Amino acid sequence: MTKSRLEAFSDGVIAIIITIMVLELKVPHGESVEALAPLIPVFLSYVLSFVYLGIYWNNHHHMLHATQRVTGSILWANLHLLFWLSLVPFTTGWMGENHFAAAPSALYGVVLLMAAIAYWVLQQLIIASQGPDSLLKKAIGRDWKGKLSPALYVVAIPLAFWSHWISQAVYVFVALIWLVPDRRIERALGRIEP
Amino acid sequence: MTKSRLEAFSDGVIAIIITIMVLELKVPHGESVEALAPLIPVFLSYVLSFVYLGIYWNNHHHMLHATQRVTGSILWANLHLLFWLSLVPFTTGWMGENHFAAAPSALYGVVLLMAAIAYWVLQQLIIASQGPDSLLKKAIGRDWKGKLSPALYVVAIPLAFWSHWISQAVYVFVALIWLVPDRRIERALGRIEP
Amino acid sequence: MTKSRLEAFSDGVIAIIITIMVLELKVPHGESVEALAPLIPVFLSYVLSFVYLGIYWNNHHHMLHATQRVTGSILWANLHLLFWLSLVPFTTGWMGENHFAAAPSALYGVVLLMAAIAYWVLQQLIIASQGPDSLLKKAIGRDWKGKLSPALYVVAIPLAFWSHWISQAVYVFVALIWLVPDRRIERALGRIEP
Amino acid sequence: MTKSRLEAFSDGVIAIIITIMVLELKVPHGESVEALAPLIPVFLSYVLSFVYLGIYWNNHHHMLHATQRVTGSILWANLHLLFWLSLVPFTTGWMGENHFAAAPSALYGVVLLMAAIAYWVLQQLIIASQGPDSLLKKAIGRDWKGKLSPALYVVAIPLAFWSHWISQAVYVFVALIWLVPDRRIERALGRIEP
Numbered sequence: 001m002t003k004s005r006l007e008a009f010s011d012g013v014i015a016i017i018i019t020i021m022v023l024e025l026k027v028p029h030g031e032s033v034e035a036l037a038p039l040i041p042v043f044l045s046y047v048l049s050f051v052y053l054g055i056y057w058n059n060h061h062h063m064l065h066a067t068q069r070v071t072g073s074i075l076w077a078n079l080h081l082l083f084w085l086s087l088v089p090f091t092t093g094w095m096g097e098n099h100f101a102a103a104p105s106a107l108y109g110v111v112l113l114m115a116a117i118a119y120w121v122l123q124q125l126i127i128a129s130q131g132p133d134s135l136l137k138k139a140i141g142r143d144w145k146g147k148l149s150p151a152l153y154v155v156a157i158p159l160a161f162w163s164h165w166i167s168q169a170v171y172v173f174v175a176l177i178w179l180v181p182d183r184r185i186e187r188a189l190g191r192i193e194p
Numbered sequence: 195m196t197k198s199r200l201e202a203f204s205d206g207v208i209a210i211i212i213t214i215m216v217l218e219l220k221v222p223h224g225e226s227v228e229a230l231a232p233l234i235p236v237f238l239s240y241v242l243s244f245v246y247l248g249i250y251w252n253n254h255h256h257m258l259h260a261t262q263r264v265t266g267s268i269l270w271a272n273l274h275l276l277f278w279l280s281l282v283p284f285t286t287g288w289m290g291e292n293h294f295a296a297a298p299s300a301l302y303g304v305v306l307l308m309a310a311i312a313y314w315v316l317q318q319l320i321i322a323s324q325g326p327d328s329l330l331k332k333a334i335g336r337d338w339k340g341k342l343s344p345a346l347y348v349v350a351i352p353l354a355f356w357s358h359w360i361s362q363a364v365y366v367f368v369a370l371i372w373l374v375p376d377r378r379i380e381r382a383l384g385r386i387e388p
Numbered sequence: 389m390t391k392s393r394l395e396a397f398s399d400g401v402i403a404i405i406i407t408i409m410v411l412e413l414k415v416p417h418g419e420s421v422e423a424l425a426p427l428i429p430v431f432l433s434y435v436l437s438f439v440y441l442g443i444y445w446n447n448h449h450h451m452l453h454a455t456q457r458v459t460g461s462i463l464w465a466n467l468h469l470l471f472w473l474s475l476v477p478f479t480t481g482w483m484g485e486n487h488f489a490a491a492p493s494a495l496y497g498v499v500l501l502m503a504a505i506a507y508w509v510l511q512q513l514i515i516a517s518q519g520p521d522s523l524l525k526k527a528i529g530r531d532w533k534g535k536l537s538p539a540l541y542v543v544a545i546p547l548a549f550w551s552h553w554i555s556q557a558v559y560v561f562v563a564l565i566w567l568v569p570d571r572r573i574e575r576a577l578g579r580i581e582p
Numbered sequence: 583m584t585k586s587r588l589e590a591f592s593d594g595v596i597a598i599i600i601t602i603m604v605l606e607l608k609v610p611h612g613e614s615v616e617a618l619a620p621l622i623p624v625f626l627s628y629v630l631s632f633v634y635l636g637i638y639w640n641n642h643h644h645m646l647h648a649t650q651r652v653t654g655s656i657l658w659a660n661l662h663l664l665f666w667l668s669l670v671p672f673t674t675g676w677m678g679e680n681h682f683a684a685a686p687s688a689l690y691g692v693v694l695l696m697a698a699i700a701y702w703v704l705q706q707l708i709i710a711s712q713g714p715d716s717l718l719k720k721a722i723g724r725d726w727k728g729k730l731s732p733a734l735y736v737v738a739i740p741l742a743f744w745s746h747w748i749s750q751a752v753y754v755f756v757a758l759i760w761l762v763p764d765r766r767i768e769r770a771l772g773r774i775e776p
Contacts, residue, residue, distance in 0.1 A: 013600065016206070018276075020602070022281065023217075027284065027291055031297060054270070072640075075640055103618075219475075221482045221485055225492060416676065419685060420685055435665075445661075446661075
């Protein structure tokens with residue numbers, strides 16, 4: 001019961017975040033194709049953030065699939081993750097409207113970093129609640145993606161002030177390593193599910 | 195579990211898209227009936243997009259009804275479909291505010307075309323995951339609507355620069371062929387459901 | 389399955405409509421209590437529309453509770469109802485910002501009337517799908533509220549151009565007759581539920 | 583059925599409220615880090631309101647967990663609670679944009695007070711519907727948090743006109759006493775759940 005409501009609430013919040021982001025794509029005043037040109041960076045940053053939120057939704061879904069029990073701390077760690085994700089439309093809009101300038105690109109990374117940390121905290125709390133035979137712990141294995149991503153963000157954030165293209169490249173690269181289908185949890189679950 | 199969460203998330207996103215579209219109907223400043231006149235094209239494009247999103251929700255619902263197993267690729271193909279649908283409020287607003295001008299009408303068709311392709315990809319992935327006795331494959335039959343719609347969009351998009359009324363007529367026509375109740379899947383399911 | 393997804397989607401749309409309505413309550417620029425004064429009519433129309441949407445959610449919930457089977461026509465009749473409800477934030481904002489002027493008050497009634505008709509159509513389709521022993525038909529009885537409400541709206545709409553206060557009074561009165569707890573369906577269900 | 587739909591609808595409304603609040607964080611026009619400075623009070627009030635809505639979602643979830651039957655009055659008492667919560671984005675935005683000035687800080691407290699009263703009414707109705715052996719009544723015990731919070735708001739509201747910092751401190755303090763994990767209901771449920 002508790003778990004399904006946690007899923008439903010998280011789905012709701014992520015669905016709304018992913019959708020209100022598109023409100024930053026303001027309808028242009030002109031009616032020509034050229035009127036769309038200034039929107040290209042806004043559109044590109046929308047695509048990137050859509051992919052990131054899709055990755056979070058996907059991983060969140062798999063994580064809860066391997067969770068049996070939801071405690072009060074897990075509820076709050078989940079809200080903490082949703083808090084940082086809720087700031088993504090803001091940083092996406094700021095970065096897009098300023099054509100990937102230094103400060104907005106750095107802030108975009110800061111929010112991604114905080115979300116990654118919040119995700120890691122949530123994961124640790126679920127593992128702790130499951131005890132030594134944690135299914136989730138077995139499923140994520142060494143969790144190299146979860147460890148590499150925040151490290152890359154930490155590098156990308158200051159680099160934005162030197163060359164924001166490097167930061168963008170790092171953000172795209174991190175999204176790509178997650179997009180590669182993650183069969184770890186699916187495999188671990190496959191062995192024990194009825 | 196996975197399937198019901200996929201449904202819930204898709205429902206959430208489509209419900210939000212369909213509802214934030216109405217935010218493009220900006221409250222007019224005057225208080226007379228005449229103040230509503232400039233909103234008529236915005237309202238008409240809202241009606242058209244509402245019907246399209248209703249069709250997508252309806253078909254998506256039937257498609258998942260005939261799906262037993264959800265894989266990682268299906269999750270991403272579904273997000274890909276939601277991405278294109280999420281751009282509908284933008285193209286609707288642009289088309290409505292510019293009284294169905296050429297470029298906005300063409301872009302409206304481009305987003306419909308991309309959504310139709312994304313839907314087709316999702317359908318193919320579900321069929322592939324079901325193997326040779328695919329229930330969905332049997333249900334959709336020759337899928338003439340699914341094949342005709344993108345072909346009509348491809349014709350309508352360049353025509354918008356010649357006469358945007360023809361494009362509009364094509365968009366309305368495609369919506370009408372889908373509105374006719376589609377009993378194919380219902381019938382196929384009827385035979386095997388308990 | 390179909391029914392629960394229909395409920396979930398309708399809940400989602402009504403939840404979003406009820407919440408984005410509050411976006412019409414624009415944050416005032418001043419920081420004094422007086423800065424709130426111009427918002428009072430917007431707030432009052434928000435309260436009225438919140439109650440109306442609450443009534444629709446409540447009745448919709450009871451109606452689906454007495455429904456066993458969902459057909460394609462029921463899905464579309466439901467979307468038709470949601471379409472008219474989705475226009476409520478627009479008419480609420482226009483009426484509130486123009487201090488309940490004649491045309492906005494009339495349009496508010498038109499949208500309420502169309503929603504009432506759409507609700508009635510949906511109800512008839514469910515009853516038709518249930519055959520002669522329709523549980524819903526027994527539950528609603530003579531449905532005097534459902535018949536009186538559209539009649540009152542039809543009277544209130546033209547009256548708005550003579551005195552908009554009469555129209556407002558009618559809208560408030562209709563809301564009140566629905567707010568009185570409707571035990572008809574609950575009673576009918578109580579007899580047959582396990 | 584009724585209960586799960588009540589949960590789903592409440593989750594939807596709270597998820598939307600919590601997410602549209604972030605729309606008050608308007609994307610700044612400059613691209614420098616300094617452009618973020620005016621947003622700091624808006625951000626801080628967003629954090630406070632996010633925590634409050636998280637507390638309500640959490641408590642609402644536990645309360646319904648201890649509820650077996652949903653009556654018509656409970657449905658309306660729940661909508662009444664959602665009504666006051668829906669005003670939180672407005673008061674949050676007004677307080678943030680005016681740097682925690684007196685009137686906005688007082689109004690923020692008024693909405694918190696009304697939400698607390700609405701929550702209490704809902705709780706009483708659920709307890710009344712459960713009869714003398716009410717599980718919820720046992721679970722909340724003496725409910726000192728539920729009694730202390732509105733009392734503190736009543737003190738904080740007029741104080742805002744004397745020193746708004748005291749009001750803010752009270753609002754933060756009330757949030758903190760709720761953030762401390764509330765094991766009362768969990769414990770009571772733990773004893774009777776299968």
